[in-house]
Amino acid sequence: MEGTATLDRYVSKTSRSRQLYEKAERILPSGVSYFIRYMEPYPFYTVKAKGSKLVDVDGNEYIDFWLGHTALILGHSPPGIMEKVKRQIANGTHYGTAHELEISVAEQIAKMIPSVEMVRFTNSGTEANMYAIRLARTYTGRDKIAKFEGGWHGGYDALDVAVKPPLATPESGGLTAGALKDTSVFPFNNIEEISKTMKSEKFAAIVVEPVQGGGGCIPAERAFLRELRETCTENGTLLIFDEVITGFRLAPGGAQQYYGVPSDITVMGKIVGGGFPVGALAGPREIMGYMNPMLYERPKFSFHGGTFCANPITMTAGLATLKLLEDGRLLNELNKRGKKLRQDLSDIFEKQDVDVQVTGESSLFHTHFTREKVRDVCGVFRADRGKLLEYHLHLVANGVFFLPTRTGALGTTHTESDLAKLLTEAENFAKKKQ
Ligand SMILES: Cc1ncc(COP(=O)(O)O)c(C=O)c1O
Incomplete structure (x- = not known):
């Protein structure tokens, strides 16, 4: 009633x-x-x-x-940011060329997240995860990847698996066996299972949300993240933190600063766009360098790109937002x-x-x-x-x-x-x- x-x-x-x-x-x-x-x-x-x-x-x-899928940490249309965006609109919304703002935002991210030396921008968290997996595979020369039950990393085929119960039922039509065959899934907050498997299987990367968002707002246990970090290092596997939700929210340096556990590749989205479409992947020079075709020729080069990547509107709003959150x-x-x-x-x-x-x-x-x-x-x-x-x-x-x-x-x-x-x-x- x-x-x-x-x-x-x-x-x-x-x-x-x-x-x-x-x-x-x-x-x-x-x-x-x-x-x-x-x-x-x-x-x-x-x-x-x-x-x-x-x-x-x-x-x-x-x-x-809900704040725009948790992206709007400064609320809707924060006046200081909107003023800067209006000024940028007058100077162009999308250059399709190199511009100074993309350098400034990347430098700002590197200043805030200690594990980051280089950055590439995408238009969504989904894309950023997709390119992060590709980069990890390129860098390690391995095919297999792992994720956790309940982890949501966007709609990229290889990660769109075991997001919600029943975990064995495909999350979508159109996901081919081929797209999923190199993805292994492990229980979240359970280090034994994954450590045991890693003794015999070599993964390029393990991707984890430090606080599962779509999975029900479940924090990773600190010990779990620490041990995961150690296991990855021991096995030459890259640890990818999907910080699309936790980045610039838990701490200025994201969950890795909050938990004191560094990642190899950091995936970002939401807050870093200051209210505009965004994604980013970032990490040390040694790994990110594989995205530079002047350093690595095909097939050792890891492609990334896109029409609206690092558009000046997103970069303007993102930079102003990060500067407010920095201290x-x-x-x-x-x-x-x-x-x-x-x-x-x-x-x-x-x-x-x-x-x-x-x-x-x-x-x-x-x-x-x-x-x-x-x-x-x-x-x-x-x-x-x-x-x-x-x-x-x-x-x-x-x-x-x-x-x-x-x-x-x-x-x-x-x-x-x-x-x-x-x-x-x-x-x-x-x-x-x-
Ligand atoms: C942790 C996490 N990763 C990735 C994504 C995908 O990002 P997007 O919706 O921008 O593609 C989301 C979206 O909610 C997310 O919460």
């Missing part, structure tokens, strides 16, 4: 969105441009975003904890607020006797309705997903936006009253669910 009341509330507030969705369904498969953006009964349609808020076509305002002050503050928020959410549900595990790290958080401690994506899917959908619909219907079943992220523009509103609505939901 309560679920129906929440649904009615959402539907009664979003009639214009419903009309748009009816139109969208006819022209966009599933009515959206990325299926995770779909929600039941239909998504609301955003017309404006500023700071911590989204406004939809019906004039409803939402406090946004760690804003990130430390966000980390403290994230820790408190996870505790407050846990306390609220506990007080109402609702079984919940609040997971996350730094300024990332997620809520799983289960009594069992959640350590991996299988645990995430054993929790009550129906209740999670109801919770997120309750929040959205009451002006607090989470993408259904997805991780929440804090940004610097979230106010204390934004957080208080989330806690109040979590409590209202918990009281109904007692």
Whole structure:
């Protein structure tokens, strides 16, 4: 009954969105441009975003904890960054030539992440992972790669496997046996399995998210990452940190600084674009040099490129964003607020006797309705997903936006009253669910 009341509330507030969705369904498969953006009964349609808020076509305002797939750590359209972008627009949006800004952003990244000496830019995290795997294979001369259950690295064929249960079911059509045959999958946060295999199998690279995002906001255990680092070094395998979510969020130097574990190749996205499309891969000169055809001829050269790579709009916004995050002050503050928020959410549900595990790290958080401690994506899917959908619909219907079943992220523009509103609505939901 309560679920129906929440649904009615959402539907009664979003009639214009419903009309748009009816139109969208006819022209966009599933009515959206990325299926995770779909929600039941239909998504609301955003017309404006500023700071911590989204406004939809019906004039409803939402406090946004999704923040553009966690990319917008400074909130929507931060004025200082937007001014710089406007000035850049007047000077051109896309040169298709070399330009100084790409050097500046690369230097800024190298200054912030100690393991980085050289950088290449892409337009998405997916592309960056794809080229990172290619580079690792080129550098090591090996074909096999490994990833972890629940790890999401974008839609690149060789990594689009075992993302969610049932883990053995292909994540998509069109993934050929050939594309997947060199990919091995290991349980996350379990060093024994992968170490054992590495005694006999030689991998070019192992890719890991230091905090699994799509997998349910599950942090890697520090000891797991440390031991993984050691095992990779011992076996001549490159350790790729997919820091598309954790980069420039956990610490100025990303998860590798936060956990004190360096990677060989770092994959970035989201925050580094300052709100514009981006990806990047980076690492030491010795490895990155293989992307230079003047140093290595085919087939020893590892190709990367793309029409919009390092476009000056993204570079302008990215540089300004990184400079704001560089001294760690804003990130430390966000980390403290994230820790408190996870505790407050846990306390609220506990007080109402609702079984919940609040997971996350730094300024990332997620809520799983289960009594069992959640350590991996299988645990995430054993929790009550129906209740999670109801919770997120309750929040959205009451002006607090989470993408259904997805991780929440804090940004610097979230106010204390934004957080208080989330806690109040979590409590209202918990009281109904007692
Ligand atoms: C950890 C991680 N890696 C890679 C990707 C893919 O990035 P993109 O969506 O920019 O292709 C994502 C996207 O959410 C991600 O969370």
